[in-house]
Amino acid sequence: MLEFYTEYWPDYWDGTLVTLRLVVISFTLACIIGVIIAGFRVSPVPPLRSFASGYVALFRNMPLLVVFFLAFFGVGDLGFVFGPFPTAAVALGMYTGAYMAEVIRSGINSVSSGQAEAGRAIGLGFIPLLREIVIPQAVRTVIAPIGNLFIANFKNTAVALTISVFELTYISRKLINETARTWLSLLGAAIIYTVILLFAGWVFRTLEDRYAIKR
Amino acid sequence: MADALVEMRGVNKWYGELHALKEINLDIAEREVVVVIGPSGSGKSTLIRTINRLESIQEGEILIDGERLPEEGKGLAKLRADVGMVFQSFNLFAHKTILENVTLGPVKVKKMGKSDAEEKARGLLERVGVAHQADKYPAELSGGQQQRVAIARALAMEPKVMLFDEPTSALDPEMINEVLQVMLDLAEGGTTMVVVTHEMGFARSAADRMVFMDEGEIVEENDPESFYKGAKTERARDFLSKIITH
Numbered sequence A: 001m002l003e004f005y006t007e008y009w010p011d012y013w014d015g016t017l018v019t020l021r022l023v024v025i026s027f028t029l030a031c032i033i034g035v036i037i038a039g040f041r042v043s044p045v046p047p048l049r050s051f052a053s054g055y056v057a058l059f060r061n062m063p064l065l066v067v068f069f070l071a072f073f074g075v076g077d078l079g080f081v082f083g084p085f086p087t088a089a090v091a092l093g094m095y096t097g098a099y100m101a102e103v104i105r106s107g108i109n110s111v112s113s114g115q116a117e118a119g120r121a122i123g124l125g126f127i128p129l130l131r132e133i134v135i136p137q138a139v140r141t142v143i144a145p146i147g148n149l150f151i152a153n154f155k156n157t158a159v160a161l162t163i164s165v166f167e168l169t170y171i172s173r174k175l176i177n178e179t180a181r182t183w184l185s186l187l188g189a190a191i192i193y194t195v196i197l198l199f200a201g202w203v204f205r206t207l208e209d210r211y212a213i214k215r
Numbered sequence B: 001m002a003d004a005l006v007e008m009r010g011v012n013k014w015y016g017e018l019h020a021l022k023e024i025n026l027d028i029a030e031r032e033v034v035v036v037i038g039p040s041g042s043g044k045s046t047l048i049r050t051i052n053r054l055e056s057i058q059e060g061e062i063l064i065d066g067e068r069l070p071e072e073g074k075g076l077a078k079l080r081a082d083v084g085m086v087f088q089s090f091n092l093f094a095h096k097t098i099l100e101n102v103t104l105g106p107v108k109v110k111k112m113g114k115s116d117a118e119e120k121a122r123g124l125l126e127r128v129g130v131a132h133q134a135d136k137y138p139a140e141l142s143g144g145q146q147q148r149v150a151i152a153r154a155l156a157m158e159p160k161v162m163l164f165d166e167p168t169s170a171l172d173p174e175m176i177n178e179v180l181q182v183m184l185d186l187a188e189g190g191t192t193m194v195v196v197t198h199e200m201g202f203a204r205s206a207a208d209r210m211v212f213m214d215e216g217e218i219v220e221e222n223d224p225e226s227f228y229k230g231a232k233t234e235r236a237r238d239f240l241s242k243i244i245t246h
């Protein structure tokens, strides 16, 4: 068993790096999209609000695999051909971004409108109000759900194997084909996912404890 | 009353179809304490919320110390700082300590130095009797204590007038008096106040004038003694008979 892993460790390592790159890029994109779409959703401009609701509805109700196929084969059919990795990063980022928008919006809504009024009443303008009152509290309430999204996004990178991104799950499948040692091949990937995500979970819990609001 | 601190002239406000304030004319002089009373939905909250423009108005004008309330924007934020507001539900900033709740306005709006603001805040917290709670968070305080902090937070801006919207009606009975006492002290000290409250004891000892509202109108203005003994209008008498029997 150990020989198996010493022999194929370089493959796992390469796969892990691809997965991590995919996670970092797609999750960053999801955060950016989430902030923009959430901003649209709470904005006073009706067309922006409708656009944002439409976006969220679309991506939350489609299986991720369909999003990937649409992004890769569908968009490819239209004549825009991108490599598997950029396609996967953008598709996953847009998908997680829809969930992120909902999380951020609920964070904003969790700050009582009374506090916002109290802030206005002492003379805070719109930006200082967001900076001093709304955002600090919204951030604290969204740490845990964002942690969950991060973990989901991490695991969802595995779907990228379907469009031939050489990430961790792709690698373990490749090892199955090459060595016929199904169980060992998959166990390697499982251990790597679990170790990394246990660590990520711990980081988010620590952040949450540190920034939790005393109530 | 040319030197009124707050002047409301022909103020009308609608929420959609609902005519929430009807042709309100009200002058409040410096150092005056006005108590606003009336049935639920009569527009008391709406009235005082228009004074710092937490609610906009469609007709008329409101002047604070001779200055017209501007539309939303920088000027408005500045004028708002001149009008302190205390809410029924305290609305303390949950993520900030008691001290930070009180220093936020002076530091961010008045650009006061942090240590000056803290010194001043501690003085105010002393005055409302919660100095020893300065480093706690709002949720760690009782309702009465939170409301006193909210008063200190408003006072920290050195407002020209203080507005109170039912400041004691969310409190347990045993905490009402500690808040009313702070308000009585303010009234005695000459703070200009507009108070929505049904606390008759407070009105009788502190109010210079009672304003009775019904269905968006000011129906009667009177001094507290005459108002409670024998209001001029049928509608006010009717209302008083209801609140006094239960």
Ligand SMILES: Nc1ncnc2c1ncn2[C@@H]1O[C@H](COP(=O)(O)OP(=O)(O)OP(=O)(O)O)[C@@H](O)[C@H]1O
Binding pocket: B015, B018, B020, B038, B039, B040, B041, B042, B043, B044, B045, B046, B047
């Ligand atoms: N944001 C709003 N949108 C629509 N209608 C509103 C809004 N705020 C208040 N109203 C309506 O305006 C009227 C006056 O409300 P207001 O809150 O000023 O009454 P109030 O005298 O303070 O009553 P209460 O004693 O219950 O606090 C009510 O009919 C109320 O339903």
Ligand SMILES: [Mg+2]
Binding pocket: B044, B045, B046, B165, B166
């Ligand atoms: Mg009210």
